Structures are given as C-alpha cells and as structure tokens.
Amino acid sequence: MDRRSALKNLAIVVGGTVLLPRCTSHNPVAHFTSFDVTYDQQSLVHDMADTIIPKTDTPGATDLEVDKFIWLMLDDCTKKDDQKAFFKGMDEFTDLVKKTYSKSFSDLSKQEKLTLLNTFEKKPGSKPDAKPANNYSKELSGFFSTVKGLTVFGYTESKYFLTKVDVYELVPGRYNAMLPVKNNMKA
Amino acid sequence: MANLNVDSAKERTYDAIVIGSGMSGGWAAKELTDKGLKVLMLERGRDVKHIKDYPTTNMYPWEFKHRGEMPEKVQEENPVINRCYAFHEDAAHFFVKDAEHPYVQTKPFDWIRGYQVGGKSLMWARQTQRWSDFDFQGPARDGFAVDWPIRYADIAPWYSHVEKFAGISGNKDGLDTLPDGEFLPAFPLNVVETAFSKHLKDHYKGRHVISARCAHLSKPNQIHLDQGRVQCQERTLCQRGCPFGGYFSANASTIPWALKSGKLTLRPFSVVESVIYDDTKGKATGVRIIDTNTKQTEEYYARIIFVNAAAINTNLILLNSTSKRFPNGFGNDSGVLGKYVAFHNYSAHINAEVEGYEEWATDGRNPAGGGYIPRFRNVYKQETNFLRGYAAGFYAYRGFKHTWEGIGEDFKAGLAKKEYGSWRVGSHMMGETIPKESNFVKLDPTLKDPWGIPQLQISVDYDDNDEKMKKDYVDQMTEMFTSAGFKNIHASTNHQAPGLDIHEMGGARMGNDPKASILNKWNQVHSAQNVFVTDGASMTSTSCQNPSLTYMAFTARAVDHAVSEMSKGNI
Numbered sequence: 001m002d003r004r005s006a007l008k009n010l011a012i013v014v015g016g017t018v019l020l021p022r023c024t025s026h027n028p029v030a031h032f033t034s035f036d037v038t039y040d041q042q043s044l045v046h047d048m049a050d051t052i053i054p055k056t057d058t059p060g061a062t063d064l065e066v067d068k069f070i071w072l073m074l075d076d077c078t079k080k081d082d083q084k085a086f087f088k089g090m091d092e093f094t095d096l097v098k099k100t101y102s103k104s105f106s107d108l109s110k111q112e113k114l115t116l117l118n119t120f121e122k123k124p125g126s127k128p129d130a131k132p133a134n135n136y137s138k139e140l141s142g143f144f145s146t147v148k149g150l151t152v153f154g155y156t157e158s159k160y161f162l163t164k165v166d167v168y169e170l171v172p173g174r175y176n177a178m179l180p181v182k183n184n185m186k187a
Numbered sequence: 188m189a190n191l192n193v194d195s196a197k198e199r200t201y202d203a204i205v206i207g208s209g210m211s212g213g214w215a216a217k218e219l220t221d222k223g224l225k226v227l228m229l230e231r232g233r234d235v236k237h238i239k240d241y242p243t244t245n246m247y248p249w250e251f252k253h254r255g256e257m258p259e260k261v262q263e264e265n266p267v268i269n270r271c272y273a274f275h276e277d278a279a280h281f282f283v284k285d286a287e288h289p290y291v292q293t294k295p296f297d298w299i300r301g302y303q304v305g306g307k308s309l310m311w312a313r314q315t316q317r318w319s320d321f322d323f324q325g326p327a328r329d330g331f332a333v334d335w336p337i338r339y340a341d342i343a344p345w346y347s348h349v350e351k352f353a354g355i356s357g358n359k360d361g362l363d364t365l366p367d368g369e370f371l372p373a374f375p376l377n378v379v380e381t382a383f384s385k386h387l388k389d390h391y392k393g394r395h396v397i398s399a400r401c402a403h404l405s406k407p408n409q410i411h412l413d414q415g416r417v418q419c420q421e422r423t424l425c426q427r428g429c430p431f432g433g434y435f436s437a438n439a440s441t442i443p444w445a446l447k448s449g450k451l452t453l454r455p456f457s458v459v460e461s462v463i464y465d466d467t468k469g470k471a472t473g474v475r476i477i478d479t480n481t482k483q484t485e486e487y488y489a490r491i492i493f494v495n496a497a498a499i500n501t502n503l504i505l506l507n508s509t510s511k512r513f514p515n516g517f518g519n520d521s522g523v524l525g526k527y528v529a530f531h532n533y534s535a536h537i538n539a540e541v542e543g544y545e546e547w548a549t550d551g552r553n554p555a556g557g558g559y560i561p562r563f564r565n566v567y568k569q570e571t572n573f574l575r576g577y578a579a580g581f582y583a584y585r586g587f588k589h590t591w592e593g594i595g596e597d598f599k600a601g602l603a604k605k606e607y608g609s610w611r612v613g614s615h616m617m618g619e620t621i622p623k624e625s626n627f628v629k630l631d632p633t634l635k636d637p638w639g640i641p642q643l644q645i646s647v648d649y650d651d652n653d654e655k656m657k658k659d660y661v662d663q664m665t666e667m668f669t670s671a672g673f674k675n676i677h678a679s680t681n682h683q684a685p686g687l688d689i690h691e692m693g694g695a696r697m698g699n700d701p702k703a704s705i706l707n708k709w710n711q712v713h714s715a716q717n718v719f720v721t722d723g724a725s726m727t728s729t730s731c732q733n734p735s736l737t738y739m740a741f742t743a744r745a746v747d748h749a750v751s752e753m754s755k756g757n758i
Contacts (some may be wrong), residue, residue, distance in 0.1 A: 051594060052598070053602075054595060056596055060599075071251070073749055076253060076258040076260075077259050078729075079251050114595055121594065124592065146422040154254075158249055162247065162249060165602075166603070166605070168247060168248060170247060170422065170424075170553075172420065172422065172551040172552055173420045174550060175374055175375075175421045175551040175552060175553045175554070176551055177375040177376060177380075177549055177553070179375065180546065181545065181547055181548045181607055184588070184606045184607060185605065186605065
C-alpha cells in the first residue's frame with residue numbers, strides 16, 4: 001500500500017472532499033480535485049480566517065466553517081493559474097512568518113497574527129487609491145487578499161449571517177421606493 | 188397495413204402546429220386553442236412544468252454550493268453562455284451549454300438559448316415597452332431595410348389584448364415615443380430616480396425617466412388569478428421560475444391556459460428538421476421532426492403552421508426546409524431569407540455617485556429594475572451623424588456602508604453595520620441597429636448538429652453607425668449626469684459580441700413586396716400562406732424597445748387572421 005492510499009484510508013470523507021483528522025501528528029494531506037493540501041496549510045488558512053473575522057460574542061469565520069468554503073472555492077471556482085499563484089503566495093507567506101518570528105503562523109499570539117496580517121492592509125484613513133506600505137510580491141499580496149475575500153464572502157453569505165445579522169428575505173412581498181432614514185440609519 | 192398508415196397519419200394530424208413553446212409560441216397555442224383549434228406544440232427541449240420544475244426557486248443563498256458562482260470548469264467549457272448575465276448557479280439549468288448545439292461563428296456571436304418548454308420566457312428580463320410609429324415608420328423615413336407593412340394603429344389593439352392577459356405594470360406617461368398601454372400599477376421610482384426625472388423634464392426637451400414597464404403582476408386582475416397566478420412578491424429571483432407566477436412566462440401563463448382547454452398536445456424532445464411543402468397541393472402540409480430520445484424521424488400534419496422557434500432557429504428551420512418549389516429555403520423566392528439580421532447595441536454603461544438625499548432609502552426589491560429613458564435621439568427629425576437612437580435603463584440605489592479595510596474585531600463589527608452609504612446611479616444603453624444584407628445567417632455546407640441538421644453560420648457585426656451611437660450615448664449621459672450634479676461619473680464601453688443582448692431579430696422579415704421580404708403584413712409567408720412566422724425572425728427593423736411584447740402582439744394578431752382565413756377557406 002502506498003502512502004497516498006494509506007492516508008486515504010485514514011480520511012473522513014466530507015462532501016466529496018477528503019479531510020484528515022486534525023490530530024494526526026505528521027503532515028497529512030487533504031485531496032481536492034485540483035490540488036492536495038497539507039495539514040499545515042489547512043491550519044494556516046483556518047487561523048488566517050479566524051484572525052480576519054474572529055469569534056467574539058458572535059461566531060467567527062471558522063465557527064461557520066468558512067475555511068472549508070475557502071478550499072472549496074479555490075478548488076472549484078478558481079482558474080488553474082490563480083490556484084498556482086495562490087500556493088506560491090502561500091509559500092512566501094510561510095517563509096515570511098518564519099523569517100519574522102521563527103515559528104509558524106499558528107503558533108503566533110493573537111496580537112502577532114493581527115500585526116502580521118495588518119502589514120497587508122492600507123494605513124487606516126488613507127486615500128482610496130493608496131497602497132499598503134510593504135514590498136510584498138504580487139503572489140504574496142494576492143494570497144492574503146484571496147483568503148480575506150473568500151473569508152468575507154463565505155461569512156456574509158452564511159446562514160448565520162443572513163438569518164441573524166443581515167436578514168435575507170426570500171419573499172419580501174414589498175417594494176418601498178421611499179423609506180425614511182435618519183442619521184443614515186433606518187428611521 | 189395501408190389502413191394502419193392512414194390511421195397513423197390521422198392521429199398525427201392537427202388543425203395547427205406551433206413550432207416552439209416560448210414567448211411567442213405560447214401565445215400562438217393560447218390564441219389558437221381559445222378559438223377552438225386542435226393544436227400540436229413542438230418543443231425541442233424538455234418539459235418544464237410551472238412550479239414543479241423550478242428546483243432552485245425557494246433556495247436561500249447559502250444553500251447554493253458555491254453561493255451562486257459557476258465552477259471554473261463549467262465556465263471554461265462554456266465561454267458563450269458564461270457571458271450571459273443570468274448564467275449562475277441558480278438558473279444555469281435553464282440555459283443551453285455551448286457544446287449542446289454547435290454553430291459556426293463566422294463573426295463572434297453569443298447565441299444565448301433556453302431549450303425547454305417556456306424557452307427564454309422563463310429567464311427573460313421582463314421589460315415590456317410598446318413600439319410606436321417612430322419605429323414602424325423608421326425604415327421608410329430613414330431609408331434602410333424595407334418599409335414595415337403595418338403601422339402602429341394595426342398593432343395597437345393587439346398590444347392591449349396581450350397586455351391585459353400577461354399583466355404589464357406601468358404608468359400612463361403620455362409620451363409619443365412610448366405609447367401607453369393597459370397597465371397594472373407601476374413600480375414607483377425612488378427619490379433619486381424621481382429627482383433625475385424632474386431634472387430632465389426641467390432642462391431637456393423630450394427626455395424622460397419613467398418607471399420601467401414590466402411584465403409583473405403588481406396588482407393582479409381576475410384574468411390573472413384565473414391563470415393560477417398571484418401578486419408579484421418582489422423576490423427578483425425571476426430567472427429561477429416564479430412559484431407565484433408573479434411575472435409573465437409561457438410556463439405560468441399561456442401554456443397552462445392552452446392545456447386547460449384540452450385542445451393542446453405538447454410534445455417536448457422534438458427538434459424540427461423542416462416544414463414539409465407539398466408541391467402538388469401547393470402548400471405546407473406539416474412538419475418533420477427528430478425525436479431527441481429515440482433519434483427517429485416523424486411527421487405531423489396540420490392546415491396551418493406557426494413557426495416560433497426563436498429568431499435564429501426559425502431561420503435555421505426555414506433555410507433547411509427545401510423542396511422543388513423552394514430550393515433555397517422555405518418561402519425564399521426573394522433570396523432575403525437569413526439576411527438583414529439585426530440586434531440591440533448594449534455595449535455602453537455609465538455610473539456615478541450622488542450627494543445628498545440622505546433622508547431616504549428604499550426597502551424591499553424593485554422587480555422593474557428602476558427607471559427607463561425612452562429614445563430621444565432623431566425622433567422627430569434626423570439630428571445627429573448616425574441613424575436612429577437608443578433607450579436607456581436608469582436606476583439609483585443605496586446600500587449599507589461597509590469598509591473593506593482592516594481585519595479583526597472592528598472589521599467584523601463593520602460587516603454587521605447597517606449605516607447607509609451614499610446613493611449611486613447607473614445606466615445602460617439599448618441601441619437600435621440597422622438591418623443589413625451583410626448581417627446574415629446561412630446553412631453550413633458540411634457541418635451538422637447532433638441531429639443531422641446543418642449547423643448555422645452566423646455572420647453578424649456592429650457597424651460605424653453603432654459606434655457613433657455608442658459615443659453619443661456616453662456623451663449625452665455624461666452631460667446629463669454632470670448637469671444633474673452627479674459625482675465621479677464613470678462611463679465604460681465594451682465590444683461585447685452581438686447576441687449577448689438576446690434581442691437578435693430578422694432574417695424572415697415582413698414587407699409589402701414579396702421580392703424583398705419573406706412575410707406579408709399578417710406574418711404569413713408570401714408564397715405559402717398557411718405558414719406564419721411571429722417571433723423575432725419576422726422583424727423588419729429592431730426599434731430600441733425590448734421586443735417580446737411586440738412578438739406577443741404580432742402572434743395574437745396573426746392567429747386571429749389565420750383562423751379568419753381558414754373559416755373563409757382561403758388557407
């Protein structure tokens with residue numbers, strides 16, 4: 001039995017995607033249609049999503065399994081070249097973390113994670129066309145913005161968000177063309 | 188054996204055959220059965236039963252695996268249909284995939300199709316504006332195509348006829364360019380749309396923003412309830428099929444109505460190969476089909492035949508219907524069959540920000556999509572360096588303010604904020620194009636489709652007139668947006684292929700002269716008067732208004748004429 005089929009036997013199949021138990025000590029692989037993802041890579045995306053939208057008194061990104069959604073979208077709805085760029089950017093990100101902190105992203109403190117991801121962001125209050133103050137490569141910046149974009153997309157299109165935060169109505173039954181508003185809030 | 192054949196032929200004989208079950212075919216079936224005829228309706232695709240066959244209609248956004256996005260593999264395999272604005276996870280099953288029905292793009296042409304009972308009436312954008320005499324007199328006045336054989340007065344009562352049944356919402360705006368109809372209450376303009384409407388009225392002669400007229404039951408009448416339809420619930424998920432029958436589709440309206448009469452036989456999975464012409468009888472006697480399940484060829488017979496296969500496929504059927512009498516395609520004595528195809532120029536957009544109006548927003552969703560700017564160019568006289576003109580959509584909207592910047596708890600809190608942002612406005616161009624002999628479809632001499640029918644070569648392109656008109660749209664809209672005080676105005680043009688407008692028309696045009704047209708003023712083939720074409724193929728010119736309502740009206744009018752001619756023994 002080769003290593004791959006041995007791992008497959010260990011795996012739990014979730015929605016067609018093979019996910020490995022997180023407790024496995026080495027670095028097992030989840031198999032997607034277009035790529036394989038190591039445990040460390042899964043952890044990285046998981047922890048980035050939770051840093052971008054953390055758990056507070058309401059669910060965070062991974063409470064809603066947004067990390068699984070990110071991998072699904074990368075696998076099904078992303079061009080081959082963009083997938084390649086994503087993994088290249090991910091490698092660069094891993095190197096950046098190691099160079100800066102001598103440990104992996106998952107081992108960083110909450111504050112360290114925020115500080116690092118904030119280097120991908122523009123300074124608060126800067127002009128719309130301003131660029132973040134870093135010299136990151138296209139792939140590295142792209143990796144962050146893909147994870148962020150899919151985190152926000154998965155979160156705001158989740159059942160939780162659309163039933164508890166910004167309620168989606170399947171049958172509005174009305175169009176009010178003139179809704180009064182006070183201080184930019186529903187009056 | 189001989190008797191068996193006679194019986195079999197008898198079983199396959201109807202008073203009328205309707206080819207196609209979409210926007211116009213549904214109307215043909217409804218009107219013909221209303222008049223007591225026994226009708227066979229042929230549809231090349233599968234059946235789609237109202238409500239029962241709308242699998243996504245009650246799905247929430249999070250119930251779609253990719254939250255609406257189409258998988259990359261599907262996009263790559265279907266470059267044409269993937270360009271259609273409605274091709275998403277919730278409605279993709281109603282669109283023809285590129286490989287399912289190949290055609291030859293001599294020039295780029297995005298042929299957007301819906302092969303099922305109901306056709307594209309299931310997913311259409313539901314805009315329903317009447318055409319006027321500025322449209323029907325256009326070719327004669329401006330010297331292109333041929334003169335329409337009818338005028339507005341000929342079609343006006345039939346607009347009323349179909350509007351009452353379909354249910355059209357709108358205001359009586361009293362405009363020359365856009366005749367009023369039989370309206371249900373309009374969906375109102377919002378505060379910014381109203382302000383822009385007033386701005387145009389005050390500062391521009393003959394320019395208006397009105398509530399877009401659309402095929403929605405804003406307030407149903409008894410005739411709509413009788414169809415089993417109820418009030419539109421403002422879901423704006425129409426492309427999935429509507430469980431309320433809130434908008435007009437053949438599936439919700441004309442087809443169930445015709446079926447209820449007991450006089451309609453609906454035969455899905457039936458690709459029409461040709462219309463059969465009997466040289467000895469000197470008329471069309473039926474239709475030859477290929478059953479897409481059995482691949483068997485079968486024939487059906489009738490006294491009259493309505494060809495409503497959608498513009499391009501109607502051309503294909505007629506071109507492929509050759510006989511000793513018509514060696515170059517059915518009714519094609521003139522040689523114009525397949526030629527003078529035109530479309531709508533949708534290749535310019537503009538958007539901007541709006542300051543103020545902060546004390547107002549909207550609530551719910553507007554099925555009409557907002558406002559409509561009827562054509563204002565070259566209406567009463569030629570005034571620009573291009574022929575004809577354009578209509579425009581115009582809409583204003585205001586969403587919640589969300590910042591994309593930042594991460595962490597503050598960013599998360601921002602996503603939940605319900606503070607309104609500023610208003611934005613947008614508009615898109617809908618331009619008339621000039622039918623030309625050089626814009627045509629024809630049969631490919633060698634390539635066949637999966638049913639052994641010749642593939643169609645499509646050779647349709649923009650011209651200099653379209654480019655000038657596009658520039659004028661951008662100039663005029665920019666000027667009007669600027670004078671209205673809108674900020675950060677951004678106009679964009681593209682080179683989207685013809686076809687993506689989904690308003691392809693012509694190829695079997697109407698006209699007074701049999702030497703220059705295929706159909707007469709009753710949509711009858713000049714030289715085979717028991718065959719009628721009342722879909723987009725019959726259009727002599729394109730107007731800039733959406734065409735579906737006009738197809739419906741032409742169909743009802745043609746059926747009325749056909750049945751009257753049958754009773755007189757003329758056909």
